Amino acid sequence: MxxxxxxxxxxxxxxxxxxxxxxxxxxxxxxxxxxxxxxxxxxxxxxxxxxxxxxxxxxxxxxxxxxxxxxxxxxxxxxxxxxxxxxxTAVSLDRYLEACFVRTQLEVGCVKRLAVQGVGRADQVRLKAILKEQEEALEQNNDV
Missing domain, CATH: 1.10.10.10 (Winged helix-like DNA-binding domain superfamily/Winged helix DNA-binding domain)
Structure with a gap:
């Protein structure tokens, strides 16, 4: 490990x-x-x-x-x-990489599901707002 x-x-x-x-x-x-x-x-x-x-x-x-x-x-x-x-608590690199893999798989799965189902106008607006919040947090080094 x-x-x-x-x-x-x-x-x-x-x-x-x-x-x-x-x-x-x-x-x-x-x-x-x-x-x-x-x-x-x-x-x-x-x-x-x-x-x-x-x-x-x-x-x-x-x-x-x-x-x-x-x-x-x-x-x-x-x-x-x-x-x-x-x-x-100590964190192992293996555990961290495993968590990143799981998160990536969940996020990709959600995107695929949304792509198949389609996204309504209200959901598009909400997703854009969430993306903007993430970009602002990244600019402010707020990674929590």
Whole structure:
């Protein structure tokens, strides 16, 4: 199994550049922030997520941080190791390539089905709007 390597920046540096947005519960905000940083690789695989450090940087108590980490572990994004700490789950290149293959097959299948069935005017407008959103996100480096 091949393994990807990443440059791991200090947690305070990554979190300090972002911060909470004030929407939803504190747990939801912390969860959303950490999830975004994991998905866009600002917190790469195997990064340590120290509860106290996250709490200090975000100026919150450890309890909502712990709850957010538990939610992330249920999704498989964080691995909680007893008496060691929490870490961003490692991703293997094989698993990544498999996920890309599955996504490609699903998307191609959907396009083929739409091509056979035909697309109505309302669906064309909606698809163009979605495409425009994706292009704007790409221009802004918003890959989440």
């Amino acid at each position: 091949q393994k990807l390597t990443f440059n791991i920046r200090p947690l305070a540096e990554v979190l300090g550049a972002n911060g909470l947005r004030g929407q939803g519960s504190l747990v939801d905000q912390i969860y959303g922030l950490l999830r975004k940083l994991i998905v866009n690789l600002s917190l790469p695989p195997e990064s340590a997520l120290v509860e106290q450090e996250v709490a200090t940087v975000l100026k919150v108590s450890k309890t909502p941080v712990r709850e957010a980490l538990i939610r992330l572990s249920r999704e498989g994004l964080v691995q909680v190791v007893p008496k060691s700490g929490s870490y961003v």
